[in-house]
Amino acid sequence: MGEIRFGVDDLAQLRFAVSPLWESVAALRASADPGRHALHLPWIKTALTVGRERTALLPHLPELEALVPPPRCPLAEIGEELAALAGPPGRAEAVLAWWGAGVRPHWPRIRAVLEADLAHRTRQLAEDGIREVFAHLHPSLRWSEDRLGGAGLPAGGLVLDGGGITLAPSAFTTRCVLLPGREAVPPCLVYPARAVGTLWERSAEPGDGLARLLGRSRAGLLGRTRTPTTTTGLAHQTGLSAGAVSQHLAVLRDAGLVTSHRYRREVYYRASELGQALLGRAS
Structure with missing residues (x-):
């Protein structure tokens, strides 16, 4: 258990974003552990066919998860985010190859689910306030006074410096993950998106x-x-x-x-x- 402490300015600087880079890395994790990501089995079956791209990155998965930067803007492009990825240049090239083979063909469908989540959260923020937004991000999170507590948050506690925080839904993440802030970019809390169960459904076409x-x-x-x-x-x-x-x-x-x-x-x-x-x- 950990916590994030907010000031008044931090609540005013709350942002939402979609990160294709994080989705690429989280998708890699899902493809490596199908048993824990049964919802994505229709996609995983196709992802396993791009073996070369997956094989190059799987040994570096924990390192990649730690290196993903927080998104700089609400709807970033994969190239922008890869430019900020720390580590050897060859690693970014491998991620780009995985993105192109395993994630990009399905990105419109994935992004639609993420954007639907953003629309819901922003509507909730406008109608019910920030407390309700935090209360419904994940069952493990609890808002009390000026603090957000829960699993996946820094054990030593994180005090925001007035720059706020970004909230990013993820189709492939099953828990909350904090991406630390870098330079002038605030930290980002990644949380599981709503309605992921509908992601790979074939919706009935109108008659x-x-x-x-x-x-x-x-x-x-x-x-x-x-x-x-x-x-x-x-x-x-x-x-x-x-x-x-x-x-x-x-x-x-x-x-x-x-x-x-x-x-x-x-x-x-x-x-x-x-x-x-x-x-x-x-x-």
């Missing part, structure tokens, strides 16, 4: 009736907004251009079938109650 009513592209987009997602995410998933996705979403929103809200530079779309009801009936 032909809904496709005839809305058009196949719009029906497909509506089906993918069961959880919050962005125009970019939907473009990756469907192969449509971002412009085409935006036009279809505008029509769905005007019809009251999807709602939208902005988080930082991204706009998230989610099926409205009417849209969810329509999808449920069509399925």
Whole structure:
């Protein structure tokens, strides 16, 4: 058990982020221990086929987990994070190879789950406050007065210096992990994302009736907004251009079938109650 102590300025500097580098390393851990990551077995079966990339990194897994830097921005690219990775340059090249072979092909799906988690946490922060956010990150965490306590936190205690902390959901992490701050970058608390059990599910496609009513592209987009997602995410998933996705979403929103809200530079779309009801009936 350990704890993190917050000041007033630290609570005001709370941030959220997605780290593709951490996900790559955590995914490597999951592929090396399938018994503890049964939810990811559909992905692990494909990950085991990229043996050369995995084999090069597995002996260095504990070292890599300790070297991953905290994310510098909310939606970092893998190249930016690898540039800050400590250790031999060849290690970064090996991680990039693993990312390209084992993680990147599935990144749109993984990122959609992570972004849906971020949308939920930011909504929770706005509606219920920081105490509720911490209370629901992980069962092991406890907020008391000005301190967050729980397993995976520094045993000697960490006092934040006014720069705040970043919270990052992870699809492959089953416990909370603290990435120490570096230079001007605040520490990052990685926690298990919500709804990971849906990550590898094959969602039922809307029926032909809904496709005839809305058009196949719009029906497909509506089906993918069961959880919050962005125009970019939907473009990756469907192969449509971002412009085409935006036009279809505008029509769905005007019809009251999807709602939208902005988080930082991204706009998230989610099926409205009417849209969810329509999808449920069509399925």
